[in-house]
Amino acid sequence: MKYSIFIFLMILTIGFASGSAVAAESSHKIPHQHWSFDGVFGTYDRGALQRGFQVYTQVCAACHSMKHLSYRNLSALGYSEAEVKAIAAQNTVTDGPDDEGEMFERPMKPSDKFKNPYENDKQARYANNGALPPDLSLITKARHGGADYIYALLTGYAEAPEGETLGAGQHWNKYMPGNKIAMAAPLSDDMVGYEDGTPATLDQYARDVSHFLTWAAEPEMEVRKRTGIKVFIFLLIFAGIMYATKRKIWAGVKKS
Numbered sequence: 001m002k003y004s005i006f007i008f009l010m011i012l013t014i015g016f017a018s019g020s021a022v023a024a025e026s027s028h029k030i031p032h033q034h035w036s037f038d039g040v041f042g043t044y045d046r047g048a049l050q051r052g053f054q055v056y057t058q059v060c061a062a063c064h065s066m067k068h069l070s071y072r073n074l075s076a077l078g079y080s081e082a083e084v085k086a087i088a089a090q091n092t093v094t095d096g097p098d099d100e101g102e103m104f105e106r107p108m109k110p111s112d113k114f115k116n117p118y119e120n121d122k123q124a125r126y127a128n129n130g131a132l133p134p135d136l137s138l139i140t141k142a143r144h145g146g147a148d149y150i151y152a153l154l155t156g157y158a159e160a161p162e163g164e165t166l167g168a169g170q171h172w173n174k175y176m177p178g179n180k181i182a183m184a185a186p187l188s189d190d191m192v193g194y195e196d197g198t199p200a201t202l203d204q205y206a207r208d209v210s211h212f213l214t215w216a217a218e219p220e221m222e223v224r225k226r227t228g229i230k231v232f233i234f235l236l237i238f239a240g241i242m243y244a245t246k247r248k249i250w251a252g253v254k255k256s
């Protein structure tokens with residue numbers, strides 16, 4: 001008993017400590033966006049996911065890995081098996097050794113993990129002024145604000161206010177904790193050609209890629225919500241049956 005109170009207090013303390021740490025970090029409040037995956041009945045929008053994947057591939061993948069995703073996971077975005085194969089095969093990977101002991105390059109397969117733009121972290125830092133572009137597979141879980149934060153970050157570049165000095169390779173961003181970020185604004189209008197007629201704007205790219213990154217971090221969200229709803233309905237019916245049973249059992253008993 002004594003211990004459980006102690007543990008409870010510890011959890012409470014840690015909770016408060018991490019909460020205030022997050023609050024201290026961001027200078028601008030992250031605005032909430034409307035997402036199709038919001039709420040209990042929310043689902044991912046397959047069109048947005050495919051466009052977001054396109055933005056990731058054509059822009060972000062130059063610097064950011066997504067090491068937890070395999071190409072075959074993309075079938076959840078509505079791509080056929082042949083399409084997934086073709087997407088994977090656009091990249092090559094070093095494999096081997098072959099029978100002669102040599103390493104060789106081969107096209108990637110659906111079972112391969114997403115290609116990492118760099119051989120290792122040192123190479124990644126060297127290419128980015130010493131800053132390490134984080135892996136994006138779980139980024140919406142790793143940052144306070146999730147998709148709202150990613151969208152805000154990508155659209156939040158601005159001139160540095162007077163009196164603020166930026167170091168070499170640094171850029172001003174309203175939503176980056178500390179406001180200084182080593183990533184130059186990666187998106188601009190008309191950068192990626194959408195095939196479905198969706199406007200090719202910075203705002204739309206940011207929205208779509210945030211949608212895609214949310215899916216990447218939680219691909220099973222839709223199943224989780226559906227299961228939750230089923231459990232809720234079951235409990236509701238079960239409660240009804242129990243209530244009816246209770247009434248029946250006690251029906252003959254008079255109040256004294």
Ligand code: HEC
Pocket residue numbers: 055056059060061062063064128131132133134139143150153154176177180181182183184186187209
């Ligand atoms: C030219 C390389 C480059 C490209 C292209 C690029 N990034 Fe980055 N990104 C970086 C670097 C470097 C950092 C680390 C910045 C820092 O720590 O200051 C970073 C950091 C980030 C972060 C983490 C910010 C934080 O809260 O710490 C996110 C999220 C991000 N990038 C998303 C994206 C997305 C989405 C795209 C594509 C639209 C993209 N990046 C394109 C280099 C790049």
